[in-house]
Amino acid sequence: MSSVAHYNSAAQLAPKGCAALRSSHRAAKHAYISHAADLAANGIAHCHVLDFACGRGGDLPKCQGCASYVGVDSAELAVVELHRRAQEMGMPVHTHIGDACDVPTMLCNLALCNFALHYFCDTREHCTRLVRKVAACLQCNGVFCGTYERIGCGRKYGVARHVVIGDCVDAVEWHVPYHHFFEMALQEGLALVWHAPLAFYDSRAEQGIWVFMMQQADRRPPCGTTQTGSATLHMAHPPQACCPAPDLT
Numbered sequence: 001m002s003s004v005a006h007y008n009s010a011a012q013l014a015p016k017g018c019a020a021l022r023s024s025h026r027a028a029k030h031a032y033i034s035h036a037a038d039l040a041a042n043g044i045a046h047c048h049v050l051d052f053a054c055g056r057g058g059d060l061p062k063c064q065g066c067a068s069y070v071g072v073d074s075a076e077l078a079v080v081e082l083h084r085r086a087q088e089m090g091m092p093v094h095t096h097i098g099d100a101c102d103v104p105t106m107l108c109n110l111a112l113c114n115f116a117l118h119y120f121c122d123t124r125e126h127c128t129r130l131v132r133k134v135a136a137c138l139q140c141n142g143v144f145c146g147t148y149e150r151i152g153c154g155r156k157y158g159v160a161r162h163v164v165i166g167d168c169v170d171a172v173e174w175h176v177p178y179h180h181f182f183e184m185a186l187q188e189g190l191a192l193v194w195h196a197p198l199a200f201y202d203s204r205a206e207q208g209i210w211v212f213m214m215q216q217a218d219r220r221p222p223c224g225t226t227q228t229g230s231a232t233l234h235m236a237h238p239p240q241a242c243c244p245a246p247d248l249t
């Protein structure tokens, strides 16, 4: 089943299985989104969130109280459900329907791509377009945070597999060529500043899933300041060394 067909049908019939796994992933996401928000802007209240492949709005509760929220997803019915949830929560949101790479370029300081990076790894071009879009949207010091599953050699695009996880997932996914993904992101100005197994945030989480955080390392002036004369302005919080060091073997 295509991801659009699967996530449109899942939007109408919320999954009931895999309760323990979903609960663990919810808890882990809550913790690492909060971690990323602290890194990006000292907390979610100062974050302008752009959620790439937002789905049914699973991350809305983790972003509640943010400065603004925009989600983009290719499954129209999932976005309808996101609006229903946002209304229930009293949270203002904007959304776009379509490929996340084609969302209009807009500034954010927290970009998310949770449990969806594999859908952009059918070709190198698709993944590159996503990374370029994220890099174009992120303000300096802004954080791009997401997950990926570490399988395969980590270098090849277009390696497909049909994933079925109870009634939660039934779609074709692609291996994430994480070696290339990190290298290419760095070329686009996104430096890896944090990399940890999902289980670091919740010990019940699925093994093999990793969380990454990248910071906009482009030497653009810090947000809210202007460049004067020929003086070079430095980033308020330069990217730190990777911690823990990414072992990409």
Ligand SMILES: C[S@@+](CC[C@H](N)C(=O)[O-])C[C@H]1O[C@@H](n2cnc3c(N)ncnc32)[C@H](O)[C@@H]1O
Residues within 6 Å of the ligand: 003, 004, 007, 052, 053, 054, 055, 056, 057, 058, 059, 072, 073, 074, 075, 078, 098, 099, 100, 101, 113, 114, 115, 116, 119, 120
């Ligand atoms: C597992 S869900 C994750 C949803 C959300 N990020 C979360 O963590 O709750 C994957 C989402 O990726 C979306 N998706 C897949 N390919 C996409 C693309 N090219 N552009 C935008 N969304 C896409 C699917 O429609 C689905 O909603």
